[in-house]
Amino acid sequence: MPKKTLMAGNIAIAEGAILAGCQAYFGYPITPQNEILEHMSKRMPEEGRVFMQTESELAAINMVYGAAATGYRAMTSTSSPGFSLEQEGISYMSGAELPGVIVNVMRGGPGLGNIGGAQGDYFQSTKGGGHGDYRIINLAPASVQEMMDFTMLAFELADKYRIPVVVLADGFLGQAMEPAVMREPVTELPGKAWAITGAQGRSKNIINSFEMEPVNFPSRVKLLLQKFDKIRRNEVRYEGLNLDDATLVIVAYGSASRSALTAMKMARQEGIPVGLFRPITLFPFPYEPLSNLAQRVNDFLVAELSLGQLIEDVKLAMGVDKRVELVNQYGGVPLSAEEILEAIKKMIKQPIGR
Amino acid sequence: MTKLETSELDTVLYRRPESLEDYHLHFCPGCGHGIVHRLIAEVVDELNIRERAVCVASIGCSVNVYHYLNFDGLESAHGRAPAVATAIKRCRPHLIPFTYQGDGDLAAIGTAEIVHACARGENITTIFVNNAIYGMTGGQMAPTTLIGMYSTSTPGGRKPPLSGYPIRVCEMLSTLDGPAYIARVSIHNPATVKKAKQAIKLAFRTQLAGLGMSLVEVLSPCPVNWRLEPVEALKWLTENMLPQYPLGEFKVIEAVAALKKGAGGA
Amino acid sequence: MHSARQPREATQTPKCSVDFCRPAGGRRGETLVAPRRRDSAYIIIDTERCKGCCLCISACPKGIIGLASHIDQMGHTPAAVIEEKAHECTGCTVCAIMCPDTAISVYRRAKVLASQTRNH
Numbered sequence: 027m028p029k030k031t032l033m034a035g036n037i038a039i040a041e042g043a044i045l046a047g048c049q050a051y052f053g054y055p056i057t058p059q060n061e062i063l064e065h066m067s068k069r070m071p072e073e074g075r076v077f078m079q080t081e082s083e084l085a086a087i088n089m090v091y092g093a094a095a096t097g098y099r100a101m102t103s104t105s106s107p108g109f110s111l112e113q114e115g116i117s118y119m120s121g122a123e124l125p126g127v128i129v130n131v132m133r134g135g136p137g138l139g140n141i142g143g144a145q146g147d148y149f150q151s152t153k154g155g156g157h158g159d160y161r162i163i164n165l166a167p168a169s170v171q172e173m174m175d176f177t178m179l180a181f182e183l184a185d186k187y188r189i190p191v192v193v194l195a196d197g198f199l200g201q202a203m204e205p206a207v208m209r210e211p212v213t214e215l216p217g218k219a220w221a222i223t224g225a226q227g228r229s230k231n232i233i234n235s236f237e238m239e240p241v242n243f244p245s246r247v248k249l250l251l252q253k254f255d256k257i258r259r260n261e262v263r264y265e266g267l268n269l270d271d272a273t274l275v276i277v278a279y280g281s282a283s284r285s286a287l288t289a290m291k292m293a294r295q296e297g298i299p300v301g302l303f304r305p306i307t308l309f310p311f312p313y314e315p316l317s318n319l320a321q322r323v324n325d326f327l328v329a330e331l332s333l334g335q336l337i338e339d340v341k342l343a344m345g346v347d348k349r350v351e352l353v354n355q356y357g358g359v360p361l362s363a364e365e366i367l368e369a370i371k372k373m374i375k376q377p378i379g380r
Numbered sequence: 381m382t383k384l385e386t387s388e389l390d391t392v393l394y395r396r397p398e399s400l401e402d403y404h405l406h407f408c409p410g411c412g413h414g415i416v417h418r419l420i421a422e423v424v425d426e427l428n429i430r431e432r433a434v435c436v437a438s439i440g441c442s443v444n445v446y447h448y449l450n451f452d453g454l455e456s457a458h459g460r461a462p463a464v465a466t467a468i469k470r471c472r473p474h475l476i477p478f479t480y481q482g483d484g485d486l487a488a489i490g491t492a493e494i495v496h497a498c499a500r501g502e503n504i505t506t507i508f509v510n511n512a513i514y515g516m517t518g519g520q521m522a523p524t525t526l527i528g529m530y531s532t533s534t535p536g537g538r539k540p541p542l543s544g545y546p547i548r549v550c551e552m553l554s555t556l557d558g559p560a561y562i563a564r565v566s567i568h569n570p571a572t573v574k575k576a577k578q579a580i581k582l583a584f585r586t587q588l589a590g591l592g593m594s595l596v597e598v599l600s601p602c603p604v605n606w607r608l609e610p611v612e613a614l615k616w617l618t619e620n621m622l623p624q625y626p627l628g629e630f631k632v633i634e635a636v637a638a639l640k641k642g643a644g645g646a
Numbered sequence: 647m648h649s650a651r652q653p654r655e656a657t658q659t660p661k662c663s664v665d666f667c668r669p670a671g672g673r674r675g676e677t678l679v680a681p682r683r684r685d686s687a688y689i690i691i692d693t694e695r696c697k698g699c700c701l702c703i704s705a706c707p708k709g710i711i712g713l714a715s716h717i718d719q720m721g722h723t724p725a726a727v728i729e730e731k732a733h734e735c736t737g738c739t740v741c742a743i744m745c746p747d748t749a750i751s752v753y754r755r756a757k758v759l760a761s762q763t764r765n766h
Contacts, residue, residue: 050471076470080463081496088460088493092436092467095454096475100467118457222452222468224475226431232446234437234455389756393687394742396751405747409697409722414746570705570740603699610699 036061042177058197059131083108087115097221103129117156121235125184134358142358143197148335170204272301289366320344410610412600440482459490462497501558519605554630560592687737695749696724702741
């Protein structure tokens with residue numbers, strides 16, 4: 027029986043990164059993820075790896091770019107305002123096809139917002155908050171164990187596809203304390219012949235995202251698009267609970283899915299057949315599984331900690347004859363199971379149809 | 381004119397350095413970048429560090445510098461080159477990363493990154509090409525544009541109440557404890573070009589010896605955007621830029637001074 | 647003081663302000679070189695690289711470089727060695743040092759061939 031340790035979500039991310047062989051961490055303090063920076067400042071030097079507190083998130087993402095260019099597994103962590111600053115760097119990494127892990131422990135926004143947990147960066151993270159045609163893989167943990175596991179998965183997918191990967195968590199998960207199993211450390215890292223390691227015994231390597239002649243650029247973007255299609259085909263992940271007999275399905279990720287889980291159990295106790303569909307990859311979004319589900323389920327309730335962002339993807343997945351409602355909180359305030367249950371009850375009371 | 385063959389027995393007094401690729405440069409006639417690219421290639425060859433050198437390009441006319449240099453290179457976002465070079469050096473300390481930045485990249489958007497790389501005393505090198513104008517985008521005001529100087533965004537000449545004052549980067553950065561070697565040079569005549577090469581070589585030697593941050597600012601002409609013939613542009617540089625940006629060494633720590641005096645010289 | 651410099655009117659014909667230029671001859675496409683003399687240094691200008699910026703002309707202490715009599719495809723008038731002055735080249739290399747396009751290579755004739763020089 028593997029040993030379980032009580033730890034905070036933020037610490038699980040940090041330890042997960044170290045287990046995954048993260049060789050360089052660059053970060054800047056911002057609540058509610060300071061624990062990641064502080065923990066890494068102690069642990070990375072212990073492991074003989076690179077740690078730096080940078081002068082800004084702008085510098086941090088560009089250092090991830092530089093470290094990734096040398097072939098190192100590199101990571102940064104931040105929260106929503108810092109994530110905005112990192113968009114340019116993420117666009118550059120996508121264009122240059124550099125792997126890297128960016129942890130965004132979301133907080134209330136827009137602007138300086140609030141230090142409470144939220145899910146208001148969904149659009150920014152999954153639709154591309156930076157400029158240009160690109161996508162980045164988004165993993166959404168919903169427990170402290172998943173904070174660790176998905177950070178490890180993030181490094182693996184980043185290297186597999188030469189793409190930035192976001193671990194999209196929120197402030198509640200970052201602070202939550204739960205028992206988690208320490209996974210086995212990754213011992214073998216993939217080789218990277220394209221990396222900047224000094225032109226010894228080979229011709230020079232160049233890493234860039236720029237094409238002076240416009241006519242040459244579309245073919246470059248096309249290669250990216252082919253990569254995204256491959257990711258869409260192969261890397262979709264989600265979790266379904268009690269879907270077989272459900273007549274109403276809650277769709278939620280992250281902290282909101284924890285409240286939704288409790289709401290589902292409460293509803294079941296009252297005899298309402300509710301299921302839970304939890305996307306794990308927000309990109310590639312599980313459109314197909316959701317759309318299949320919509321063949322036999324007519325009522326969907328999206329529970330999220332934002333004004334309504336995930337709901338747009340849910341609506342996209344299904345036809346116009348499905349009812350998709352929203353129950354939400356925003357600005358850093360948590361969503362309770364009771365609020366979700368109330369919304370469920372309200373929804374089933376209303377007759378179906380427009 | 382009589383056409384003539386050269387003999388292999390003839391002594392080569394000057395030829396394109398190995399680390400400079402055999403491509404035609406895209407720069408405007410008389411642009412200083414061509415000279416600086418070549419000096420870096422010469423220094424890399426003389427120090428025999430081609431297999432360790434990494435060129436971190438920046439945004440500006442020099443965005444393609446890695447195409448012209450025959451060793452590893454990469455692009456960086458506007459102003460961020462010192463951060464990228466920092467990570468490269470911290471991750472793989474045997475590499476010799478250097479940033480190649482213009483006055484817009486380093487002194488406008490990149491002020492935070494260069495200040496902090498210097499403050500940390502990162503063991504990297506920065507080659508800062510200062511032509512007091514934004515070249516790539518067509519001649520707008522730069523942080524180093526002189527007072528009264530014409531630019532497309534200061535058509536009546538730069539005026540302080542509206543556009544502030546030019547920044548003296550070397551003077552500013554030399555107040556920090558981190559840098560090991562900061563120098564300002566020029567390339568307006570053969571003597572200054574030779575001195576520029578010496579400074580660049582000393583900067584790379586500073587990094588090789590692990591002594592800390594080195595930065596060389598190179599005053600350079602931009603004939604097209606200064607709206608001057610190349611030879612006139614060099615004259616304008618000596619008359620107008622040298623008083624504002626005096627040449628010299630602004631920070632030389634003891635260890636670097638010893639390096640300069642030691643065997644091999646600068 | 648730094649006077650504001652206004653952009654040139656489009657109708658004005660740009661004139662080279664360098665008054666020491668002399669036409670050096672040479673036909674289109676030819677790489678112009680100095681003829682050999684005993685122990686002399688000589689330069690080779692790659693006219694396809696040369697953009698006619700005149701920095702080498704300005705730098706040469708002997709004034710052996712001028713402008714060619716043709717314009718290349720990019721609209722540049724490349725630099726070229728003035729034939730009657732070519733023998734004065736001392737191999738100081740300042741022309742190559744000032745060239746932004748690395749268009750100039752500088753050589754010194756091998757002594758062993760000095761006796762085999764044909765008269766030009």
